[in-house]
Amino acid sequence: MNKITVTIITLNEEYNIKNCIESVVKICDEVIVVDSKSTDDTVKIAKSMGAKVYVQKYQGDGPQKQFGVQYAKNNWILSIDADERLDQDMVAEIQNIDLIKNEYDAYSFARKNFVGKKWIKAAGFYPDNVIRLYNKKTCQYSDKKSHSFVQADRVKKLNSHIIHYTYLSYQNWIERINTLSTRDAWAMQQKGVRASKATPIIHSIVAFLRKYIFKGGIFQGLDGATVTITTVFHVYMKYIKLLELQENEKTTK
CATH class of the missing domain: 3.90.550.10 (Spore Coat Polysaccharide Biosynthesis Protein SpsA; Chain A)
Known part of the structure; x- marks a missing residue:
């Protein structure tokens, strides 16, 4: 062995x-x-x-x-x-x-x-x-x-x-996005990443284009749409949560 x-x-x-x-x-x-x-x-x-x-x-x-x-x-x-x-x-x-x-x-x-x-x-x-x-x-x-x-x-x-x-299921998928987007937002904050109000929208559009167009989701039926939508949701939530962390920083100073 x-x-x-x-x-x-x-x-x-x-x-x-x-x-x-x-x-x-x-x-x-x-x-x-x-x-x-x-x-x-x-x-x-x-x-x-x-x-x-x-x-x-x-x-x-x-x-x-x-x-x-x-x-x-x-x-x-x-x-x-x-x-x-x-x-x-x-x-x-x-x-x-x-x-x-x-x-x-x-x-x-x-x-x-x-x-x-x-x-x-x-x-x-x-x-x-x-x-x-x-x-x-x-x-x-x-x-x-x-x-x-x-x-x-x-x-x-x-x-x-x-x-x-x-x-475990599609329900679990959404629940995990909530958990993981919180973790991702924390990780970005620790790294010093900053977000503007436009950041969640811009990154979500990029995620959509990457998954649905460049990764071929448009040709892969329901699964392609599901992966694209959940990815966009994950990306949007992690950046909106990063904005929330930034706002919380301001109120504690």
Whole structure:
């Protein structure tokens, strides 16, 4: 077996964490969970499955994912989210890689994004390539507090998939947009991004054009329209919330 440490960041993921860990145990000899002070049974479940759990307040996507790497005993890291799973083809493909004798710093995979039981492919939802398996000696997560990514030079794309249970349902999709747009607004504020009253509208128009026109949503029926509308809504809300944070700053000074 390759020597791989799996890292997972969590916040109230009791619904997902068991299945997530079960999907990776065949390809790793260590699982590290960095928990953002969950109030449910996430930590208890993770520990019961043999994971090493470290708890700290959420520092943003990149910093939180990078935090667990310092505790990893192995050089090779597989970073996944709690709502992601490895399919059997991915398990087999990783098992067949020689991580000791190889010329790559990292490996990327396509993600299959699901809403409930439906695989959504439209408007850029597939293949959604992401780097998740990487050598910590030569790679690391960017320090972006939202939508961070692994910084790597020599990357090989593999043929297998990560299964991403993005949203439990369309209702959950809207609920998650509310949560994630709040987090994104906070991350932008921390970075020093400023918004004007025109910013939410301008960025929403850009998001619409990108998803519906350039990503082909216009040709992909209901799914294309759904992805476009929800993306525009997400973008609009994160910038309107950033404006709200700016207004709150003024009233507290």
